[in-house]
Amino acid sequence: MPKVAILEHIHPSGINLLKKNSAFDFEIIENISKENLINKLPNFDAISLRVIKLDSDIISKCKNLKIISRHGVGYDNVDLNSLKSNNITLAITATANAISVAEHVMFMILNISKGIDMYDSAVRKGQFLKKDKYSKTFELWNKNFLIAGFGRVGKILIKRCLGFEMKVYVYDPFVDEKTIESFGGIKVSDFNGSLKNMDYISIHMPLTDKTKNLINSSNLKTMKKNSIIVNTSRGGIINEKDLDEALNKEFIFGAGLDVFEKEPPDTNNPLLTNKKVLLSPHSSTFTEECSERMGKETIQNIIDFFDGKLDQSMVVQL
Numbered sequence: 001m002p003k004v005a006i007l008e009h010i011h012p013s014g015i016n017l018l019k020k021n022s023a024f025d026f027e028i029i030e031n032i033s034k035e036n037l038i039n040k041l042p043n044f045d046a047i048s049l050r051v052i053k054l055d056s057d058i059i060s061k062c063k064n065l066k067i068i069s070r071h072g073v074g075y076d077n078v079d080l081n082s083l084k085s086n087n088i089t090l091a092i093t094a095t096a097n098a099i100s101v102a103e104h105v106m107f108m109i110l111n112i113s114k115g116i117d118m119y120d121s122a123v124r125k126g127q128f129l130k131k132d133k134y135s136k137t138f139e140l141w142n143k144n145f146l147i148a149g150f151g152r153v154g155k156i157l158i159k160r161c162l163g164f165e166m167k168v169y170v171y172d173p174f175v176d177e178k179t180i181e182s183f184g185g186i187k188v189s190d191f192n193g194s195l196k197n198m199d200y201i202s203i204h205m206p207l208t209d210k211t212k213n214l215i216n217s218s219n220l221k222t223m224k225k226n227s228i229i230v231n232t233s234r235g236g237i238i239n240e241k242d243l244d245e246a247l248n249k250e251f252i253f254g255a256g257l258d259v260f261e262k263e264p265p266d267t268n269n270p271l272l273t274n275k276k277v278l279l280s281p282h283s284s285t286f287t288e289e290c291s292e293r294m295g296k297e298t299i300q301n302i303i304d305f306f307d308g309k310l311d312q313s314m315v316v317q318l
């Protein structure tokens with residue numbers, strides 16, 4: 001009988017799938033210290049994984065392990081070389097989280113554009129209709145929006161942007177013009193060159209050697225003064241020091257970050273005290289609906305794997 005290790009909390013409806021299935025044995029592992037994982041995980045055939053790091057020291061000891069099922073779509077916390085050399089499958093929750101992330105982007109751009117926090121605090125401080133106290137706010141209508149990375153999240157986000165009647169440009173060298181146009185977008189090939197025309201930029205690509213520091217002091221300087229940039233993909237794609245400087249020098253109007261170069265960010269990270277950036281703790285998938293879908297899909301992927309019917313769209317090609 002396959003033994004499943006559940007590392008870190010997942011939604012109870014995911015765990016219920018295992019409770020109802022007598023073909024599996026499972027254990028929730030609360031102590032996620034490296035020492036305990038090296039000690040316990042070699043007994044398991046499958047692992048459900050959230051954000052803790054599974055490095056080669058741990059994976060090389062897991063001689064029974066056949067599948068790691070990631071609760072999410074990113075997998076930078078797993079040593080891929082070890083998975084490949086030990087013939088271990090890596091599954092992701094490919095269909096579970098794009099809607100919540102796309103809604104989080106809309107929430108961030110609306111919050112910053114409409115000055116929600118500023119107005120809320122003005123009412124509470126007795127500054128009702130004191131227009132000299134308010135900073136600029138913006139409409140979304142007819143604005144240029146650049147979606148950088150047109151995968152699962154980008155394709156859901158474009159529908160929300162078009163609903164606000166924005167003009168949507170897409171930068172993704174791996175997606176052809178016809179596909180982008182079929183979603184109502186306009187393909188952009190020169191990323192840096194396009195930035196000077198954009199009012200909104202939202203990042204939806206993986207962190208790789210090519211995308212690290214993609215947004216930096218050189219291109220931040222070229223952007224519109226009223227532009228707003230949002231990153232819900234991975235920290236490090238926007239250089240945080242350069243972003244802080246660009247906001248302080250008013251090269252751009254605002255930014256929204258759900259992800260950071262280091263998570264949690266250091267307490268002395270200047271962005272934590274910068275009022276022009278809206279922050280969230282890598283929480284764009286924390287909605288009730290998305291948590292439930294992710295919990296179920298993480299466990300269903302394990303069950304399907306052992307039943308020999310895991311959908312290949314859930315599998316990362318190593």
Ligand SMILES: NC(=O)c1ccc[n+]([C@@H]2O[C@H](COP(=O)([O-])OP(=O)(O)OC[C@H]3O[C@@H](n4cnc5c(N)ncnc54)[C@H](O)[C@@H]3O)[C@@H](O)[C@H]2O)c1
Binds near residue numbers: 074098154205
């Ligand atoms: N904040 C969160 O909780 C959260 C949740 C879901 C996804 N994410 C992250 O968001 C990102 C997008 O997720 P997704 O599910 O849409 O991924 P996806 O794999 O479906 O899409 C990624 C897209 O990026 C494109 N891409 C790759 N390299 C590129 C480059 N150099 N320039 C431009 N485009 C490039 C790919 O062609 C692909 O279309 C990932 O980094 C993922 O880890 C974060």
